[in-house]
Amino acid sequence: MSTLDIAIDRSSPVPLYHQVASAFEKAIREGDLLPETKLENEIALAKRYNLSRPTMRQAMDHLVREGLVVRQRGVGTQVVGPQVRRNLKLSSLYNDLQAEGSTPQTTVLGLDVVTSDDFLQEKLGLKSATEVYHVRRLRSVDGRPLALMENWVPLAVAELSIEELERDGLYNILRRSGVDFRMAHQTVGAMVADKDQSSLLDMDPGSALVVMSRTALDGSGSPIEYGHHVYRADRYSFDITLVS
Structure with missing residues (x-):
């Protein structure tokens, strides 16, 4: 499992889920998170970044829509890289x-x-x-x-x-x-x-x-x-x- 340090600004007008998603997207596009890297589950990620599970799910949903990660039954969430x-x-x-x-x-x-x-x-x-x-x-x-x-x-x-x-x-x-x-x-x-x-x-x-x-x-x-x-x-x- 790979982890990512994210500086979250809770006073920013940018939604928290978007801050998290943007940080993951940047790491994937720049090669810090390589294809086939497995991410922690949403509960663990929410706990790591002190966020609610719905907020974390929004962030992961954004990455799925962008084609950067996939969810697979029995495998979890995995980086696929930019399309x-x-x-x-x-x-x-x-x-x-x-x-x-x-x-x-x-x-x-x-x-x-x-x-x-x-x-x-x-x-x-x-x-x-x-x-x-x-x-x-x-x-x-x-x-x-x-x-x-x-x-x-x-x-x-x-x-x-x-x-x-x-x-x-x-x-x-x-x-x-x-x-x-x-x-x-x-x-x-x-x-x-x-x-x-x-x-x-x-x-x-x-x-x-x-x-x-x-x-x-x-x-x-x-x-x-x-x-x-x-x-x-x-x-x-x-x-x-x-x-x-």
Whole structure:
């Protein structure tokens, strides 16, 4: 169990629960409370900080809503760390993670050449059965699994290798091959993890996953790549800005 020293100002107009929640949030985001750290139960925390149990529960509820901790039956309250928040724009997960200061790591689970079926021919705008790369990767952040990614790229677009895919993001590799990404058709949904997904992503079977499918197009409007990715829902979300 981990403890945290918190200076609570009872004369402040800031609610007590918010002071506590903010202190925990700061410690989690700055790495003082690491992912998988177990916290004391609410009764013990309330006693430690001389607060009422309802106040302590409010603070923990706030951290749960922010995706920083989870409550699990038989385990208690556990730090999961800040979520990766990704804007809906044409960019790669690799570059988005780097932009926010994280260190992405990639394990290539498979790099095969397959013949496109009807589904891939539709997604990639292929007129007939064509050889394409099928890339399967595990993307981790600071050593913790985040996403399982499958991508299909026609052989004519670029030459791919395991070594390069583990060093860099797929979109960076394709750009170096002359691909000019301009737009994409993307859908976002949800599912629960099966046995294989949960094993690779280090989570319980049946846990929530965010699902994203995308067909990326170049400047001429031609499909270049189709991807199907799943992400740990406790560590990943999309940010969407709506305007009228």
